[in-house]
Amino acid sequence: MFLNLEPLYSSIVENIKERVSKLxxxxxxxxxxxxxxxxxxxxxxxxxxxxxxxxxxxxxxxxxxxxxxxxxxxxxxxxxxxxxxxxxxxxxxxxxxxxxxxxxxPEKDVEGRHPINLGNIMYDNPIFPPCTAEAVLRIIKYVTNPAGKTITIVGRSVTVGKPLSMLLLQKGVDATVTVCHSRTKNLAEITRNSEIVVVAIGKAKALGKEYFSPGALVIDVGINVENNEIFGDVDPSVAEICDLTPVPGGVGRITTLVLMEHTVKAAEMARKY
Ligand SMILES: NC(=O)c1ccc[n+]([C@@H]2O[C@H](COP(=O)([O-])OP(=O)(O)OC[C@H]3O[C@@H](n4cnc5c(N)ncnc54)[C@H](OP(=O)(O)O)[C@@H]3O)[C@@H](O)[C@H]2O)c1
Structure with missing residues (x-):
């Protein structure tokens, strides 16, 4: 089925509004x-x-x-x-x-792309991690406890795959992570053996049911525009056998909120100096 992320979305909105009101x-x-x-x-x-x-x-x-x-x-x-x-x-x-x-x-890099912010993730000290990677982590934690789970990330970009792998490896998050890319052999074999799969490859509906085991959690990061329509990287039919995030209205919606939340955090941090 498609995951309902509305409660997660609403709780982040409420948290942001409350913090803004205190500034x-x-x-x-x-x-x-x-x-x-x-x-x-x-x-x-x-x-x-x-x-x-x-x-x-x-x-x-x-x-x-x-x-x-x-x-x-x-x-x-x-x-x-x-x-x-x-x-x-x-x-x-x-x-x-x-x-x-x-x-x-780096203190205003709310997208988390500066080398210092990316480096902080390596020290289990994420201050401004890349917004999409953080959004995916939030969604996974909203659905399940990632500790000890086998998680495969398909895609190794600086904005999604690489930082997400570090966020999932943090002590306290404790997932067992595999990162795949376009040169990975036997991709379907790896993804089928994972409890959670995150797909960020930028290819519309590229991964179908044959890539996932029934009951897996599948996070579709892809945003691909074709003929004025938006498609994810995962074929929507995967929702028949897995828990799948919708596109549009899934990761992208939470990512926008994370960017806003980081802006509030930057304002809070600036007050402390
Ligand atoms: N929802 C959001 O908020 C959000 C934010 C950012 C991006 N996105 C979307 O997420 C998707 C990925 O974005 P990105 O910036 O990470 O893309 P990117 O920089 O183009 O990276 C794509 C990654 O996917 C890998 N890849 C491509 N085809 C593959 C295949 N057939 N099998 C396995 N791996 C494959 C590439 O491997 P190589 O490294 O070997 O080339 C690369 O590591 C896009 O659709 C983008 O629009 C969404």
């Missing part, structure tokens, strides 16, 4: 875009709507070239009125992802 002023999230395409613009509109609902100020800044980014990101990082910064794709071609995210102050 002296609304936290501010700055979105930085570089030549946004249509899907980025629609993503920004939905982030803005969500921020407003939660009492978070939202502002969009444009940086057309790498040289603009190199001025704007340090400026926003030292701006006391800004609590969180997030950077949309695509980036200008003359700056790498690593170079760009390194220009954001």
């Amino acid at each position: 002296p002023k609304p936290p501010k999230l700055a979105a930085v875009t570089c030549q946004p395409d249509l899907s980025t613009l629609s993503y920004l509109r939905s982030q803005e709507k969500q921020a407003k609902r939660l009492g978070i100020e939202f502002a969009v800044y444009e940086a057309l070239k790498a040289s603009d980014l190199k001025l704007l990101l340090p400026k926003l990082s030292s701006d006391d009125t800004v609590n969180g910064i997030f950077l949309t794709h695509p980036l200008p071609s003359d700056i790498s992802e690593l170079e760009a995210v390194s220009l954001i102050s």
Whole structure:
């Protein structure tokens, strides 16, 4: 069946609203875009709507070239009125992802892409882990206790697969983790032997029922747009034999909330200095 994540969603919303109400002023999230395409613009509109609902100020800044980014990101990082910064794709071609995210102050890197924030995960000290990885962990913990469970992650990106593997390996979370990728042999054999499978490969409906054992928990991270429709990486028929997160309305919805929650956390941390 498809998992109902509404109670998890509502509890995070309530927690954010309560924390915002205790701050002296609304936290501010700055979105930085570089030549946004249509899907980025629609993503920004939905982030803005969500921020407003939660009492978070939202502002969009444009940086057309790498040289603009190199001025704007340090400026926003030292701006006391800004609590969180997030950077949309695509980036200008003359700056790498690593170079760009390194220009954001780690204390305002609410997406968790700065090398310091990624490094903190290795020390079992996640402050701002990547939002999608954290969203997946929240969903798994909402459904079951991951301790001792066999969990396979399909996909090894810096934003999902790699940091999620570290979050699941943390002491206190204690999952037994396998990470697969496009060069993995016998993928179906590995996923079928897992109690929980997280799929983040970016290929619409790529994994069908033959990849999962009945009763497994399957977290579908994929967001693939085809003919104006959104599909996950997992074929929806998998819900007939497993507990499957829906797409849309699953991981993506929780990920947006985690970004907002990180912005509130950044504002709370700034008050302590
Ligand atoms: N829900 C959300 O909030 C959210 C957030 C971020 C991303 N996403 C979605 O999640 C998906 C993945 O995103 P990403 O940024 O992690 O993608 P990515 O950077 O393109 O990484 C894809 C990963 O999948 C692996 N892969 C590709 N085809 C495979 C196959 N047939 N079998 C096994 N592994 C395969 C790749 O292996 P190699 O490393 O060997 O190439 C790579 O590690 C996309 O649909 C994206 O839109 C959703």
